[in-house]
Amino acid sequence: MSEKILTKRLENPGYGGTIEEHLATGGYQAIAKALKEHTPASLIELVRRSGLRGRGGAGFPTGVKWGFVPKDPGLTKYLVCNADESEPGTFKDLDLIMRDPHQLLEGILLASYAIGCQTAYIYIRGEFIAGATILERAIKDAATHGFLGKDILGSGFSVEIHPHRGAGAYICGEETALLESLEGKRGLPRLKPPFPATAGLYRLPTVVNNVETLCNLPHIVLRGPEWFSSIGTPKSTGTRIFSVSGHVRRPGNYELPIDVPMRELIFEHAGGMRDGRRLKAVIPGGSSVPVLTEQYLDTRMDFESLAKAGSMAGSGGVIVMDESTCMVRTGEVVARFYHHESCGQCTQCREGTAWLHKTLRRIEEGRGRKADLDLLLDICENMKGKTICPLSDAAAMPIESYLKYFGDEFEQHIVERACPFASTDGS
Amino acid sequence: MTEETIHKILSRYPHRRSALLPLLHLCQQEAGYLTDEALRLLSKRLGLSPTQVVEVVTFYDMFHLKPGGQREIWVCHNLSCSLLGAEKVVRRFEEALGIGAGETTQDGLFRLKRVECLAACGIAPVVQVGAEYYGPVSPQDVAQFVERLRAQSAVSNQGSAFLPKADG
Ligand SMILES: Cc1cc2nc3c(=O)[nH]c(=O)nc-3n(C[C@H](O)[C@H](O)[C@H](O)COP(=O)(O)O)c2cc1C
Ligand code: SF4
C-alpha cells in the first residue's frame, strides 16, 4: 500500500475533523514553520521545487502561477479557493472539506502568505450547503485558536477567510467565470489575457487554486519538496485523489501516487467491474476529456501519460463503463450537459452544443441519418479553439472520441433505426 | 433577514455587489423563492438596477422567481448517475409524486427537479433534498423514500401549527 498524504488522517476511523483532532495530528505546524523559516519568496520557490501541479483540471504548476503575482506591497491581492467541484465525475474536494476542513484552511493560509494576500475566499458550489456550514465553523475555530485574523502567531501576517456559495452553474468552476460570480455578476468567462494573477478579482492580482492543490501545501512545507517530488514522475509529482464512479464494484475516492496505472486503479482499488461484465470505456479525467478503451488500461494516470494516450488527466474524475453501455446515449447525456451549461457568449459554443445534443438525441432515438456522423464531426471541428473559454472544446473533444472508438455503434443506431442496447437507462 | 445579518455579509467584501449571491440565498431560504419585495430590497441595498439583479437571478439554476414546493427533490441525471439507473429513478419519482420533473405537487409540498452532477457520483444514483444527499437510490426505493418525506413534512407542519410562524 502506498502512503497517503491528504487522506492519511481519514484512515483513522474515529477522525472527525475538529480543530482539536487536527492539532493532535500535526495540524497548523506547517504555517508556524513557514512563518518562522520562510519569506514569501522562499515559500514560492519551495512549492515550485516540489513540482506541485494544479488539481483543478489544467495541471498548471502552482509555484509558477504564484510567481506571476506582482510583488508590489501596495497592491491588494486575493486568493480564491476553487471549491466549485462542478466537473461531472469528480467528488473529491467535497470529501476533503467535509472530513478535514482545517487541512484546507492551513493550505489557504500558506498560499496567502506566499502571495501576500489578506483576504481569501472559498467559492463553494451552491448545492453543497453542509460543506459551507462546516467551513464557517472551522474558520471560527481556527480564529479562536489564533490561526486566522490579525497578527497570526505573532508574525505580523494577517488573513481572513470567507466561504462564498455559488448557485448552480457549472461554468462558475472556470476561474474567470468564478471571479465574475464572486463579484456578484453572471458567471460569464472573461477573455484572457489578462490572467487573474495580474487582473483577477476586482481587477486586482488573484490566485485561483483548487481545494486539493491547496491541501497539499502543509505537507510540502513540513516534509520538503524533495520528498514530494520523489512520488510520481519528474513532471507529475505527489499523489492524486481519483474519484472513481460508474460500473465498478467499489466506487469512491482513492488517493494514490499520481502515476498509478489505470488498470491498478480500476481493478485493484475500485474492485474491478460489476456483475462480471467486461470493461468497455473509461473517461479518465471528468466528462470533459476524451474517452479511452480497454487497450489503454496500462496507461498511467499522470498528466503526460494520459496526454500521450490521447486523453487528459483533467479533474481526476474516472468514469468507468462496462459492455452494457450505449456510447450514443453517453454522448447524448454529455452533450445535453454542455448545452445546458454553455453561458452563450460565443456563437460556436452556444450553437455547437445545441446541435450536438439535438443530433445525438436523434441518433439515440433511432431517427438518425447517415449524414449525421459527418455532421457531428463537422460541428465538433467548428467548436474547437475559437472561444472565450475552454468549455466549447470540452464539449467537442469527448464526442469526437466516442465517434473515433465506437463509430460502428453510431452507424448501427442509424441502420437499425433503434438503440441496440435494450437495457440502456435512457430507453 | 436582520440588519445585523446584512451587515455581517457586507463586511466580507470590499464591494457591496459581491454580497448579492449570499443575500439572494438568504432571501430565498426565508420565503422559499425570490419575492419582488426581496429583489427590490437587494437592488436598493447594493446599489444595483433591478435589471442587474434579475439577470443574475435568472443565470443561476438554484434561484427561483416563483413559489415552488416547500421542499425540492433533486435527482441527478448526469453521466455517472445515468449509468446506474438515474432515468428510472426520475420516472419512479414522477409516478410516486404524480407530476413531471420540473413541476410542483398539487398540495404544494414538493417540487421535483432534474439536476446536473452533484459531485457525489461515488454514491450514484444520487438524490438531494435540502442539505442531505442520498445514494445509491435504486428505483425500487423511491416509493418508500417519498412516503418518508411526506411523513417528515406532516410532522413539521404540525409543529408550525403550534409555533408562531417565522416570517423573516
Ligand atoms: C468549464 C470549466 C470548469 C471548471 N471547473 C472547475 C472546478 O469545478 N473546480 C476547479 O478546481 N477547477 C475547475 N476548472 C479549472 C479552473 O479554471 C482553474 O484552472 C483551476 O481552479 C485552477 O486551480 P489549480 O491550478 O489549483 O488547478 C474549470 C475549468 C473550466 C474551463
Ligand atoms: S466557450 Fe461557451 S461557456 Fe465558454 S465563454 Fe464561450 S459560450 Fe461561454
Ligand code: FES
Ligand atoms: S453524476 Fe450524479 S452526482 Fe455526479
